[in-house]
Amino acid sequence: MRNILYISLIIFSINFSFGQNSTNPLVTKDAIAQQKWVDSVYTKLTLKERIGQLFMVRAMTSANTRDVTAVKNLIKNNHIGGIIYSKGGPVKLAKLNNSYQGMSKVPMLIGMDAEWGLSMRLDSTYAFPWNMTLGAIKDKALVEQAGKHIGEHCKRLGIHFNFGPDVDINTNPKNPIIGNRSFGEDRDEVTEHAVAFMKGLQSAGVMATGKHFPGHGDTETDSHKALPTITFSEKRIDSIELYPYKKMIKNGMESVMVAHLNVPSLESRPDFPSSLSKAIITDLLKDKMGFEGLIFTDALEMKGVANFSSPGDIDLAAFLAGNDILLISEDVPKAMAKITEAYNNKTITEERLAYSVKKILMSKYKVGLNKYKPIELANLVNDLNRLEDDILNEELFENAITVVKNDKDILPLRDLDKKSIAYIKLGDDSGTPFLNELKKYTKVHEVRSDAYEFVKNKLDSYNTVIVGLHRSNANPWKSYSFTSQEIQLLDSIAKNHTVILDVFVKPYALLDLPSVENIEGIMVSYQNSVVSQEKSAQIIFGALAAKGKLPVSVGNGLHVGDGISINSISRLGYTVPERVGIDSKKLHKIDAVAQRAVDDHMTPGIQLLVARKGKVIYNQNFGKHTYEKDSEPVKFNDVYDVASLTKILSSLPLLMEIVEQDDEISINSKLSNLLPEYVGSNKENITLKEMLSHYARLKPWIPFYVATLDSAKQPSSEYYSNAPSELFNIKVANNIYLKRDYPDTIQKIIKETDLLTKTGYRYSDLPYYILKKFIEVYYDRTLDYLIQTKFYEPLGMNLSTYNPYLKFPMKDIVPTENDTYYRHQVVQGYVHDMGAAMQNGIGGHAGVFSNANDIAKIMQMYLQKGFYGDKRFLKPETIDMFNKTYYSSKGNRRGLGFDKPQLGKSGPTCGCVSMKSFGHSGFTGTYTWADPDEELVYVFLANRTYPSAEINMLLRENIRTDIQELIYEAIIK
Structure with a gap:
C-alpha cells in the first residue's frame, strides 16, 4: 500500500509541477509510460547506482588523457547521473559525450552553463546577448526567441539542462559576479524576461534552471571566492528576490539552482550556506513555494560552500537539505560513501532517496534519454552557427540599444552637409566596426585620445564629436568602467563640443561620470560585439529606430525604464538578406x-x-x-x-x-x-x-x-x-x-x-x-x-x-x-x-x-x-x-x-x-x-x-x- 501511495504521489507531482504550462513540450502526455520506465530503471539499479544518479560532475571538453580517464572511472565505478561540460569545442564535446554516454548503464543528464549560449563555455559556437542586454528589450517575444535558439543549440549538442536563466535582481551595481548576467534591477521586468527566456528554452526541449536561489543580486561578494551575506528581511526577500521564482514555478520551470549564500533572515544558523539549508530548500522552496522540479546545488567546489566543511560531508548536508543533484562535488567517491552510510543508518530513508532519484529519472525520460541517440557529428558546427541566429542576434541588439539623453534632438544626425564629425575611442578594446559603420554614412575622422592637448587642437575643426567607450566583450565580468583620465578627457571635450557618448559596456559605466550635463546625446549599446557596434552606428544616423530602455538605474537622473524612442529617417541600413525577403544562398x-x-x-x-x-x-x-x-x-x-x-x-x-x-x-x-x-x-x-x-x-x-x-x-x-x-x-x-x-x-x-x-x-x-x-x-x-x-x-x-x-x-x-x-x-x-x-x-x-x-x-x-x-x-x-x-x-x-x-x-x-x-x-x-x-x-x-x-x-x-x-x-x- 505504501508503494502504491508513493507512486500516486509521484504522478500527482508530475501533473502539478509541469501541468501548469500546457504548452511545455517537456511535459509528457503519457505519465503512465513515464512512470513505468522510471520504476523499471530504478528497480534495476543497485544502491550504489541509485546514489550515483545524484551526482553531476564536471568534464572539460579540452581535457587531457588523465582527465578523460578520471571521468570514465566515475562513470564506470560510481555510476554518476550526469555531466556538466566546461571549456572546449563542440566537436570534441560531441565525441567525448558519445563515448561517455556509451559507457553509462543509464544515459546521463548533460548540463552546461549556457546563459547567453554555448559560447559561454565553448569556442566555435554562437554568442547571444547577455541578460543585461536582453533586459533592455521591451518586446518579450524576442527574449523568448533568444531562449528558444539557445535551447535548440543545446539540444543539438546533446545538452539537456541549461543552467539559466539567471533571475537574480541586480540591485547592487557593485555586484562582482552577476551584473551583466542579470536582466536588471526591476522585479517585474526581470520576472517577465526570465519567464519569456525560460519558455523559449523549454520549447526547444531543454530544461531551464532558475538561479541563484534565493537571490544573488544584491551582494558585493563573489560566492566562488567566499560566502556572501544577504542582510535583507524575510519580507523583503519574499517580495523582491523570490518573486521571479514564484512566477516561473507557475509557468512550469523545470529546475532551480541553489546559491551558496548566508541569509540570516531565512537560516538561523550563523554563516550557514543556503545550499545546505533545509529551511531554505525544503521548508521554503519545496513546501512553501510548492516547487517540485529538480533542485541543483551550485558547484560544491566553490569557496562559498567548500570552506564550510570537508568534501563528502558537504554533499551529504546538501542532500539532507533537500537538493536532488549535487553539482561538481570535490570528491564523488567520498561523498557517495557518506550518503551510503547515512542510508544504512536510516539518516536517509529509502523514500527520500527514491524521491530524488526518480525525479532525476523522470527528467531523463522527458528529454528523451529513454531512447538515447548519440550526437550526430555531421554539420555540427554549422548547425550551431545558423543564419537564423544571425537574424535574431541583429533584432535583439536593434531592440536593446538605448538612447538615454537626446538634447536638441541631436539623434539621429541630420543635415550632414552641416556636420563635421570626429570620432574618439575610449577604452582598451576595438572600436573599428563602429567607426567603419559610421563612415558608411558620411565623413567621420578618428582623432586619437592619447593626449588631451593633442585632442583639443585636433577637434577645433569639428562641430560634432562621437565618443565610444569600448571594452572587452569576451565575457560579462570584464572591466567596464571609465578611467579617471577618460572621464577628464570626456568632460573637457563636452564643454566645448557637441558630443554623442556611446558606451559599449554595461550601463553601470555611466555611474562613473560626475555629470552628464554637457553631453548632448548618450547611448547605451551594452556590449562591444561587432553587431552592437554596427547597429549603434546605424541608429546614430537614423537607419534604425532606437527602442531600448535602461534595465538598471545609472545615476545622473537616469533611471531604470528610461529610454528615448527615436524613429528612423529613411537612410540605408545594413542587414542580412533574409530579413528583407532574399534567400542568401541563392543571392551568393x-x-x-x-x-x-x-x-x-x-x-x-x-x-x-x-x-x-x-x-x-x-x-x-x-x-x-x-x-x-x-x-x-x-x-x-x-x-x-x-x-x-x-x-x-x-x-x-x-x-x-x-x-x-x-x-x-x-x-x-x-x-x-x-x-x-x-x-x-x-x-x-x-x-x-x-x-x-x-x-x-x-x-x-x-x-x-x-x-x-x-x-x-x-x-x-x-x-x-x-x-x-x-x-x-x-x-x-x-x-x-x-x-x-x-x-x-x-x-x-x-x-x-x-x-x-x-x-x-x-x-x-x-x-x-x-x-x-x-x-x-x-x-x-x-x-x-x-x-x-x-x-x-x-x-x-x-x-x-x-x-x-x-x-x-x-x-x-x-x-x-x-x-x-x-x-x-x-x-x-x-x-x-x-x-x-x-x-x-x-x-x-x-x-x-x-x-x-x-x-x-x-x-x-x-x-x-x-x-x-x-x-x-x-x-x-x-x-x-x-x-x-x-x-x-x-x-x-x-x-x-x-x-x-x-x-x-x-x-x-x-x-x-x-x-x-x-x-x-x-x-x-x-x-x-x-x-x-x-x-x-x-x-x-x-x-x-x-x-x-x-x-x-x-x-x-x-x-x-x-x-x-x-x-x-x-x-x-
Whole structure:
C-alpha cells in the first residue's frame, strides 16, 4: 500500500509541477509510460547506482588523457547521473559525450552553463546577448526567441539542462559576479524576461534552471571566492528576490539552482550556506513555494560552500537539505560513501532517496534519454552557427540599444552637409566596426585620445564629436568602467563640443561620470560585439529606430525604464538578406559570376552591392585594381570612374531640381530658351525632353581630343603644355595642361555640328555637354560645386566627387586605362572620358568617381521618391516625370536621363525587372539599377577598360545582367 501511495504521489507531482504550462513540450502526455520506465530503471539499479544518479560532475571538453580517464572511472565505478561540460569545442564535446554516454548503464543528464549560449563555455559556437542586454528589450517575444535558439543549440549538442536563466535582481551595481548576467534591477521586468527566456528554452526541449536561489543580486561578494551575506528581511526577500521564482514555478520551470549564500533572515544558523539549508530548500522552496522540479546545488567546489566543511560531508548536508543533484562535488567517491552510510543508518530513508532519484529519472525520460541517440557529428558546427541566429542576434541588439539623453534632438544626425564629425575611442578594446559603420554614412575622422592637448587642437575643426567607450566583450565580468583620465578627457571635450557618448559596456559605466550635463546625446549599446557596434552606428544616423530602455538605474537622473524612442529617417541600413525577403544562398550565386569575370580578365576588379527595402544586404569586392601581382585588392572605400553613370548621378538631379523650382522651365522647354546662343541654330527647337530621351537627332559622340593632337598623335603644343600657367590651366592628366578656352571651343563645335538626318532613338553624350553649361549658367556655379553641395554632402556621399586625385590617396582610386592614344599614361584619378577631361575633369556626361555604397544612397533617394535622411531632395511628381518613357511608341525605351528596361528582346537589363525600374550603365564597366516594385537597388562597379578599352567582354558575356537576374531569382516568393 505504501508503494502504491508513493507512486500516486509521484504522478500527482508530475501533473502539478509541469501541468501548469500546457504548452511545455517537456511535459509528457503519457505519465503512465513515464512512470513505468522510471520504476523499471530504478528497480534495476543497485544502491550504489541509485546514489550515483545524484551526482553531476564536471568534464572539460579540452581535457587531457588523465582527465578523460578520471571521468570514465566515475562513470564506470560510481555510476554518476550526469555531466556538466566546461571549456572546449563542440566537436570534441560531441565525441567525448558519445563515448561517455556509451559507457553509462543509464544515459546521463548533460548540463552546461549556457546563459547567453554555448559560447559561454565553448569556442566555435554562437554568442547571444547577455541578460543585461536582453533586459533592455521591451518586446518579450524576442527574449523568448533568444531562449528558444539557445535551447535548440543545446539540444543539438546533446545538452539537456541549461543552467539559466539567471533571475537574480541586480540591485547592487557593485555586484562582482552577476551584473551583466542579470536582466536588471526591476522585479517585474526581470520576472517577465526570465519567464519569456525560460519558455523559449523549454520549447526547444531543454530544461531551464532558475538561479541563484534565493537571490544573488544584491551582494558585493563573489560566492566562488567566499560566502556572501544577504542582510535583507524575510519580507523583503519574499517580495523582491523570490518573486521571479514564484512566477516561473507557475509557468512550469523545470529546475532551480541553489546559491551558496548566508541569509540570516531565512537560516538561523550563523554563516550557514543556503545550499545546505533545509529551511531554505525544503521548508521554503519545496513546501512553501510548492516547487517540485529538480533542485541543483551550485558547484560544491566553490569557496562559498567548500570552506564550510570537508568534501563528502558537504554533499551529504546538501542532500539532507533537500537538493536532488549535487553539482561538481570535490570528491564523488567520498561523498557517495557518506550518503551510503547515512542510508544504512536510516539518516536517509529509502523514500527520500527514491524521491530524488526518480525525479532525476523522470527528467531523463522527458528529454528523451529513454531512447538515447548519440550526437550526430555531421554539420555540427554549422548547425550551431545558423543564419537564423544571425537574424535574431541583429533584432535583439536593434531592440536593446538605448538612447538615454537626446538634447536638441541631436539623434539621429541630420543635415550632414552641416556636420563635421570626429570620432574618439575610449577604452582598451576595438572600436573599428563602429567607426567603419559610421563612415558608411558620411565623413567621420578618428582623432586619437592619447593626449588631451593633442585632442583639443585636433577637434577645433569639428562641430560634432562621437565618443565610444569600448571594452572587452569576451565575457560579462570584464572591466567596464571609465578611467579617471577618460572621464577628464570626456568632460573637457563636452564643454566645448557637441558630443554623442556611446558606451559599449554595461550601463553601470555611466555611474562613473560626475555629470552628464554637457553631453548632448548618450547611448547605451551594452556590449562591444561587432553587431552592437554596427547597429549603434546605424541608429546614430537614423537607419534604425532606437527602442531600448535602461534595465538598471545609472545615476545622473537616469533611471531604470528610461529610454528615448527615436524613429528612423529613411537612410540605408545594413542587414542580412533574409530579413528583407532574399534567400542568401541563392543571392551568393552572384559570387561565382563576379569571380569568373575577374578570373577571365573581363575586368581587374569589381565592387558589387545589392539593397532591398532600404537595407544593404550584399556588398562584396572582387579582384584587384589591376592585373599586376602587387596591385591593391579592391576595398569598400575605393572609388571608380563611373563614366556615364555621371548623367544620372550629377546632371540629372540638378536638372530635376531646376524644373521643379522654376515655373518658366519645363521638360518641354526649348534649347533656345535654356541657352540664348542657340537661337537661330539648327538645335534651337530641341526640347529638354528630347535631349534627355536621346531623341534629339544629336550625334552620339564627337572625339574632340583628336583635333588637338599633332601629326605624331601626341598632344600638340598649340593646345597643351607640360606645366600649368594662366593660359594652360585645364589639367587632363599628369603633366598635361589644356588651353583654358578649349571648353568654349567644344561648345561651339557642338552648336555648329549637323544633326542626324533621321529622327529616332540614338544614344548621345552631347546633350550633357550642353546641359552642363545650362546648369552652370543657371546657378552661376560650377557643376562639381553644385552637385557636392546640393546632393552629395547632404546625402552623405562622402566618396563621390569629380577629380578624386585632389581629395583621395592614389591607392584608393582605381585606374581606368593605360591610355596609348591621347594622354599616353595610365589614367588614374583623372576622368577616363576624353571630352570630360578636356573640361577640367568635370563633365555632365562623365567625370564622377564614386563607390558602390555612395551610389546606392542616391539611387535609394530616387527609389524613395526624392526623400532620404529626413530631407526632401526632390518631389515625388518630379521623380515620376523623369522616370517615364515618352517615345516608347517610336521604339525608344529611354526615360528622361534614366535608362529604362528594354521594349523588345535585348536591352540594358536581364528582362526580369519591372517597367517602373530605371538605371544606367557606363563605358568603364559600371552599372546601377533601381526597381520600385521590388524595392531593389543594384550597383556594379568595374574598370573593364584597364588596361585597354577595346574589347568589352563584360557586355559580351552579359555579366552585369546575369548578376541582376540572379538577384531576382533570390527573391523569396
